[in-house]
Amino acid sequence: MQIDFKHRLSAHCESGVSSNLLFHYGVDISEAMAFGIGAGLFFGYLPFIRINQLPLTTFRCEVGGILKRLTRKLGVKIHFEKFRNPEKAMAALDRSLESGIPVGCRTGAYWLPYFPSAYRFHFNMHNLVVYGKKGDDYLISDPVFPEIQRCSQQDLVKARFAQGALAPKGTMYYLTHVPKDIDLRGPINKGIKEICHRMLKAPVPIIGVRGIRFLAGRLEKWPRKLGKRKASLYLGQLVRMQEELGTGGAGFRFMYAAFLQESAGILKENRLLDLSAKMTQAGDLWRSFAVIGARNCKDRASESDSFGAMADILRDCARKESEIYQELLTVVKLERHGH
């Protein structure tokens, strides 16, 4: 059993799955556009959530948020389902496949056998599409791999029911209704507005631009408060969240820049091109932070690669991003009146 599903390589799993599922139903939007309309960009330093016993820093919104917001804004209907029982979860997956419906699944990447060992860590938010079954193997369109993958039933069960923080609990989803004509202008505007509010007006100091500054203050003190070894572990987790999730070390800022660039053409708004370039610069700043972070984690840091220097870069990131969101707000406000 195999559905005719077009596998397209992506930078990131959830936006890639979103874009690929929509493409299957005739809506050709890029991964960056899916990410932007789905308001995927975020910053949060969440020390009370632990992954591998280390505090979570996230550069993207909550798991599943991109897909939910994207489909809602486009008028697409999506069905989500969670399971307690693995047998029932696999039976539901099989039923959908037999009906010719490609199914998105949330998984623990560590248990997917095709992940190279160097990239394996306990990350329970990995999305993929199951689009067929051959013998005991499921056919997987994993958007961060260039080729189609296979995964045995046993391994897929392990991945769908991975334990630990943010356990996927067998979550699966599929599209149930896709409108024929979709105008992207309104959804783009709403998506941008949402990001600006989230990043500029978050009610708590650990989220958005304030959150970046908050992390800068904390990070500066890590070596003194935690000791060298633990500070290095905290930093390693931070750099991994920045880099490992397919963002090129820029915490999704490059992807958002691509979204703004594409949106400039659709909205016929040249200021978005300028803001896209500025967002790329912000991504470069984040990346320079990641480089120093990586050097510290790997004991390759020079004297100038200090935690203080990293905190200064974070403050630069906050300042730069704050300017971008403020300018973006003026663009979307004018756009709303223009249409």
Add this chain to the structure above:
Amino acid sequence: MAIKEKLKHIFIETLNLEGVTPEQIKDDDLLFGDKFGLDSIDAVEIVFQVEQHFGVKIRDMKEGRPALQSVNTLAAFIEARQ
């Protein structure tokens, strides 16, 4: 120096590959994995060094991830963009 040779020297110098000589890095060896003990955190340094030495930026990981597989794939990526 040819791109592949230069890459090997850069890896040894910047990733602290102690005791590894350029000859021991085969063109199609997987960069990340057991042989050199490199992981995704080292990818950040490699991306940075490629930009510094070759002027080639890797911003889209859809392209970058396949390029970071081996010396061969990375050299081809750089060559295509120089």
